[in-house]
Amino acid sequence: MESERRQRLYRAEAVIIKRRDFGEADRLVTCFTREHGKLTLLAKGVRKITSRKAGHVELFTHARLLVAKGRTWDIITQAECIQPFLPLREDLQRTGYAYYAAELLDLLTQEQDPNPELFELFLATLERLGRAEEPRLPMRYFELHAMGLAGFQPELFVCLNCQEPIRPAQNYFHVGRGGVLCEACGPAANGARPISLPALKVLRYMQTHPYAELEALRLRPAVHAELEEVLFQYLTYTLERSPKSVQFLHLVRERVNHGMMPAGPAGGPNGESSPV
DSSP, X not given: OHHHHHHHEEEEEEEEEEEEEETTTEEEEEEEETTTEEEEEEETTTTSTTOSSGGGSSTTOEEEEEEEOOSSSEEEEEEEEEEOOTHHHHOHHHHHHHHHHHHHHHHHOOXXXXXXXHHHHHHHHHHHHHHOXXXXXXXXXXXXXXHHHTTOOOBXXXXXXXXXXXXXXXXXXXXXXXXXXXXXXXGGSTTEEEEOHHHHHHHHHHHHSOGGGXXXXXXOHHHHHHHHHHHHHXXXXXXXXXXXXXXXXXXXXXXXXXXXXXXXXXXXXXXXXXXX
């Protein structure tokens, strides 16, 4: 009997990326785990004031879970917080970026498809978003490398059409073909958009260097904007949808920049409650 019970239990190191209320006191929690990939788990009774697990299965929390196999959903029986990533809960813009990163991870992955490198990247991204003075750079790094780890790495060094090395000239990015076209092939390619030399250099540097070597970069606002636009267009084409949290992030960024709301905790996209 005891051996059967052990067979029904398994452990997982997880980050909570999504949740929704279920029944009167429970929650369905979407986790991305190191060992098992993405899982949807039932957290029973966590909406009760007396729940001991509630604080360990909040959004963006890095936790150790003990899970019991169930008929419809596996059930979280124990949860221990490793890292709560508090800065993501205390600043509205950082909260918005964390929602976006979590949604992007959700869209790029399938249930029970382990990807330890992607788990490490997401974990590192939450930490970087919490401490970076400029959160756009860790966000762009996550977008580019998450796409690569999911099998959609763009080609940035060789022309997709003629296979010649890309030279420092007016080159083009083609979302449908997944990469760069040279100055000769780009103008004739339907759907190709010009990409500036500074933006292309930053993308190539991000693709081939560890994040620690990027932290010293100070990019002009125009380059930040172009990187965001190019990667968002590529993501949207590849995913065949636009992440819903982008609208929330843009609204937050606009209102904070114009002093219309404080940079503090608030509700999330799609009516989801705040992570705090």
